[in-house]
Amino acid sequence: MAFNVAIDGPAGAGKSTIAKRLAKELDFIYVDTGAMYRGIALYMIQNGIDGNNEDAVSKEVENVNVSIAYEKGAQKVLLNGEDVSGKIRTEEVSAMASKTSAYKAVREKLLDLQRDMASQNNVLMDGRDIGTTILPNADVKIYLTASVETRAKRRYDEYIAKGESCDLKAIEEDIKTRDHNDMTREISPLKKAEDAIEVDSSYMTIDEVVEEIKTICKEKM
Ligand code: DC
Numbered sequence: 194m195a196f197n198v199a200i201d202g203p204a205g206a207g208k209s210t211i212a213k214r215l216a217k218e219l220d221f222i223y224v225d226t227g228a229m230y231r232g233i234a235l236y237m238i239q240n241g242i243d244g245n246n247e248d249a250v251s252k253e254v255e256n257v258n259v260s261i262a263y264e265k266g267a268q269k270v271l272l273n274g275e276d277v278s279g280k281i282r283t284e285e286v287s288a289m290a291s292k293t294s295a296y297k298a299v300r301e302k303l304l305d306l307q308r309d310m311a312s313q314n315n316v317l318m319d320g321r322d323i324g325t326t327i328l329p330n331a332d333v334k335i336y337l338t339a340s341v342e343t344r345a346k347r348r349y350d351e352y353i354a355k356g357e358s359c360d361l362k363a364i365e366e367d368i369k370t371r372d373h374n375d376m377t378r379e380i381s382p383l384k385k386a387e388d389a390i391e392v393d394s395s396y397m398t399i400d401e402v403v404e405e406i407k408t409i410c411k412e413k414m
């Protein structure tokens with residue numbers, strides 16, 4: 194039987210950094226479900242689809258094939274066969290993904306793919322609805338949070354490190370908007386599963402968070 198760890202939480206809480214590290218240490222496969230939603234969002238941008246138009250997005254999503262491949266342990270997102278891993282980490286894609294991920298057709302498209310991956314592999318899957326909807330029977334469920342200010346500062350530092358110019362206040366506002374979209378949408382809103390363990394990373398280092406979650410996992414393995 195595959196061992197499944199679900200890590201949910203708001204944008205910028207550190208889910209992917211933590212999950213990636215932990216997956217390596219536990220020798221699990223890391224599945225970044227946000228990247229799949231970003232792949233679909235990128236397709237909509239490239240094809241000039243209005244993200245506010247649910248009918249148009251739902252129709253177009255039939256033409257999208259998102260899959261995940263692994264190369265030397267790193268996850269690659271394939272959009273209709275093309276590796277788009279580098280193209281999905283922009284504010285434009287973030288904003289589009291926040292809108293399109295609220296639509297039923299988009300979520301249904303990814304649900305089976307995510308469940309299949311978890312049934313066949315020991316996975317550490319991160320997202321918004323993994324513990325509540327995708328893997329309600331996950332062996333470990335973590336709800337990873339951090340304050341808006343901390344999350345905005347982390348995103349800001351990431352952009353600066355990449356040499357991109359950005360505005361801290363604008364990032365903060367963007368995070369608040371995305372939190373609101375993710376938490377108030379009708380289908381699979383972001384919320385802590387009843388049986389999830391909450392970890393607030395605001396004042397913790399990456400190492401501390403990894404250690405804490407690893408200890409929780411080891412107790413259940
Ligand atoms: O984690 P992220 O920022 O890469 O996610 C991109 C968007 O996709 C974000 O607006 C929330 C959405 N998402 C979702 O609705 N459900 C998931 N399981 C993962 C991400």
